[in-house]
Amino acid sequence: MPASPVLAFAALLFGGWTxxxxxxxGCAAQSARQQTPLVELYTSEGCSSxxxxxxxxxxxxxxxxxxxxxxxxxxxxxxxxxxDRLGWPDRFASADFTARQAALMRPSGAxxxxxxxxxxxxxxxxxWPVLPVAAEAPARASIALQRRGGQVHVSVAPGPGAPAQLxxxxxxxxxxxxxxxxxxxxxxxxxxxxxxxxxxxQLPAWAAQAAAALPPLTVPAKGEGGRTARLxxxxxDAATGAPxxxxxxxxxxxx
Numbered sequence: 001m002p003a004s005p006v007l008a009f010a011a012l013l014f015g016g017w018t019x020x021x022x023x024x025x026g027c028a029a030q031s032a033r034q035q036t037p038l039v040e041l042y043t044s045e046g047c048s049s050x051x052x053x054x055x056x057x058x059x060x061x062x063x064x065x066x067x068x069x070x071x072x073x074x075x076x077x078x079x080x081x082x083x084d085r086l087g088w089p090d091r092f093a094s095a096d097f098t099a100r101q102a103a104l105m106r107p108s109g110a111x112x113x114x115x116x117x118x119x120x121x122x123x124x125x126x127x128w129p130v131l132p133v134a135a136e137a138p139a140r141a142s143i144a145l146q147r148r149g150g151q152v153h154v155s156v157a158p159g160p161g162a163p164a165q166l167x168x169x170x171x172x173x174x175x176x177x178x179x180x181x182x183x184x185x186x187x188x189x190x191x192x193x194x195x196x197x198x199x200x201x202q203l204p205a206w207a208a209q210a211a212a213a214l215p216p217l218t219v220p221a222k223g224e225g226g227r228t229a230r231l232x233x234x235x236x237d238a239a240t241g242a243p244x245x246x247x248x249x250x251x252x253x254x255x
Contacts, residue, residue, distance in 0.1 A: 027147035027221075027254060031247035035139045038234060038246045039075045039131070040119040041195075042101045045090040046083030048185035053116035056129045058194040062175070062230060062248070073131070074246045075195040076171050076232055080115060088184030092177070092196050100200070107241045122242040141166060141208075141235040145249040151218050152249060156235055157211035159245075165238035166208045172199040173230040173248075174223040198223060205238035221254035228252050 041057045043050045060075045079092040080101055105113055110124040118128045125132070140162045144155040156166065175194040181187060203214060223229040231249040236242060 027249070027251040029145045029247055029249045031139060031141075031143040031245050033138060034136045035121075035244070036071070036246045037073045037131070037134055038121055038243050039073055041075070041077045042080055042097070042113075042115055042117040042119070043077055044080050044083035044093060044115050045179055045181055045186060045191055046086050046088045046184045047115045050116045051186065051189065051191055053118065053128070054191065054193055058192065059129075060195070062173075062195065062250075071248070074232060074248055076173060076197050077193060077195045078171075078197050078200075082113075083115070083184070086184055088181055088186065091179070092193065092198070094197075094200070096200055097197065104241065122236075122240075139245040141244040143233055143235055143245055143247040145231065145233060145247060147221065147249060147251050147254060148216075150220065151216040152231055153216045154214045154233060155211060156214060158208040162208045162244065163237040163239060164208060165205045166244070167205045167236040167238035167241070168203045168214065169234050169236065170201055170203075170217060170219075171197045171232045172219050172223070173232055174198050174227045175230075176227060177224075198229070221251045 039060060041053055043054055054077065057075055057077055060073050062071055064071050078097040078100060079090050080098045081093040081095050082098055084090055084093055101113055101117065104119060108119050108122060108124040110117065118125045120132060138159065140159045142157045142159055146153045156168065158166065174196050177193040177196050179191045181189045181191060199219065206212060219231055221229055228250060232246065234246045235244050237244060
């Protein structure tokens with residue numbers, strides 16, 4: 001009896017294909033065998049203590065390390081909206097990002113919402129710019145991404161030790177943004193931002209029983225001003241929100 005497509009796909013994911021797929025335009029990617037660390041920064045252009053954190057986040061490269069398909073660390077900057085009322089409306093801010101930070105407060109171990117906040121693998125981390133030395137651990141989920149036109153097809157397979165239910169969130173990221181701030185706490189400053197979240201969404205939880213092809217994401221390959229957009233996809237434990245694996249898709253030549 002031939003193997004089912006689902007089981008065949010799971011065997012492919014955990015059988016050795018862990019680098020970015022060699023497809024024309026680089027429009028397919030696969031998560032690594034080990035869990036890829038994830039850094040989230042909650043920041044605002046209206047916050048005077050945030051620029052150092054923004055500069056630090058920019059130093060975290062989004063490029064894969066030599067011989068690897070995925071970067072050693074993935075980063076995302078969520079600009080929150082609650083500083084906007086103090087004189088400078090951050091054009092990258094969103095109430096959705098503010099809601100995400102609030103929802104993460106208790107699960108991350110934070111006692112309150114603040115900026116700049118660094119969240120490392122789902123945990124509040126005040127030790128930046130030094131990041132924790134995490135022991136390499138096999139990923140408890142695997143992610144495959146492929147762009148077909150204006151849509152990205154996402155497939156996820158549970159790995160050993162996966163929880164009963166999986167969740168997923170995604171973010172579209174852009175680099176190389178700048179702002180000349182004329183009001184608020186950063187008045188007169190020229191700010192630069194990388195890893196900026198421009199779009200964000202979540203998918204409903206599902207049972208982690210086998211590999212699953214999820215609804216495709218309709219996201220552009222190009223961002224503001226023709227910038228290359230990077231799609232970050234994070235699979236989580238649906239019960240706790242803790243990240244299980246992360247991967248990104250970059251298609252520099254895509255329209």
